[in-house]
Amino acid sequence: MVAKLETVAPRLRIDITYLVKMIGGLAVYSGFSRGIVDRTVVRGLDGLPYLPASTLKGRARDMAEKLAKVWGIHVCESPDPKTMCPAKHVAADEYCLVCRTFGMPGRSSVSGNTGLIWRDAHLVDEDILQNDNKQSPQRFFYQRTQVQISRPRGVALAKHLFTSENTIEDLVFKGRIRGWLEKTYIEGSTIPDALVLLCAALKLINFVGGGKSRGLGQCEVEFIGKIEVGDQKFEPKEVLQYVNNLGNRT
Ligand SMILES: [Zn+2]
Numbered sequence: 616m617v618a619k620l621e622t623v624a625p626r627l628r629i630d631i632t633y634l635v636k637m638i639g640g641l642a643v644y645s646g647f648s649r650g651i652v653d654r655t656v657v658r659g660l661d662g663l664p665y666l667p668a669s670t671l672k673g674r675a676r677d678m679a680e681k682l683a684k685v686w687g688i689h690v691c692e693s694p695d696p697k698t699m700c701p702a703k704h705v706a707a708d709e710y711c712l713v714c715r716t717f718g719m720p721g722r723s724s725v726s727g728n729t730g731l732i733w734r735d736a737h738l739v740d741e742d743i744l745q746n747d748n749k750q751s752p753q754r755f756f757y758q759r760t761q762v763q764i765s766r767p768r769g770v771a772l773a774k775h776l777f778t779s780e781n782t783i784e785d786l787v788f789k790g791r792i793r794g795w796l797e798k799t800y801i802e803g804s805t806i807p808d809a810l811v812l813l814c815a816a817l818k819l820i821n822f823v824g825g826g827k828s829r830g831l832g833q834c835e836v837e838f839i840g841k842i843e844v845g846d847q848k849f850e851p852k853e854v855l856q857y858v859n860n861l862g863n864r865t
Pocket of ligand 1: 690691700710712
């Protein structure tokens with residue numbers, strides 16, 4: 616008898632689109648100053664605020680690590696590559712659930728590996744999409760100067776003036792995650808465990824960026840349409856219902 620060749624790739628195509636709805640202002644700091652502004656917010660090439668893919672992925676990974684620990688699932692120690700899966704395990708099937716979901720140093724979605732590509736989340740604004748491209752992107756930002764008073768003298772010290780930038784309130788951004796996940800399913804389903812973790816982690820994100828102590832960056836995540844898994848499509852709630860089964864896989 617001739618052995619049957621394995622022709623099915625052991626990975627599944629994933630496509631997720633979601634909104635990040637800000638509750639109040641946002642401040643993903645760029646690390647640069649500009650003019651009198653000491654701390655500026657990141658801008659795209661179009662001058663508009665956006666949420667960098669790395670910021671979103673970092674927040675989601677944090678939430679996923681917390682979730683996995685709640686369910687007693689082994690997670691390696693990120694972000695130091697020396698304590699993460701590829702360095703700690705020999706066999707690929709020993710990689711932890713968080714690494715299988717978010718990737719790890721030295722592995723990417725190219726060349727047949729699994730892996731997800733996170734896109735930057737861009738502003739969704741009816742005005743921009745329709746007619747007023749001519750308006751300055753600057754209308755999406757404002758600056759706030761904090762003043763430190765010298766108590767004994769009761770005067771503001773010029774060197775203690777600090778100006779930072781925020782976005783205006785309640786902006787909405789649209790993000791997308793596409794790529795490939797392993798065919799490691801939640802027990803009794805055709806949904807990969809990594810996808811369940813990813814969707815639950817996204818849903819748990821309740822702030823992004825800096826200025827948390829000043830009430831900035833609060834948000835809610837909402838999925839748009841169905842979640843594509845191979846040639847199937849699932850409602851987000853169909854995927855999320857398995858969050859309690861995360862420890863059980865087949
Ligand atoms: Zn790991």
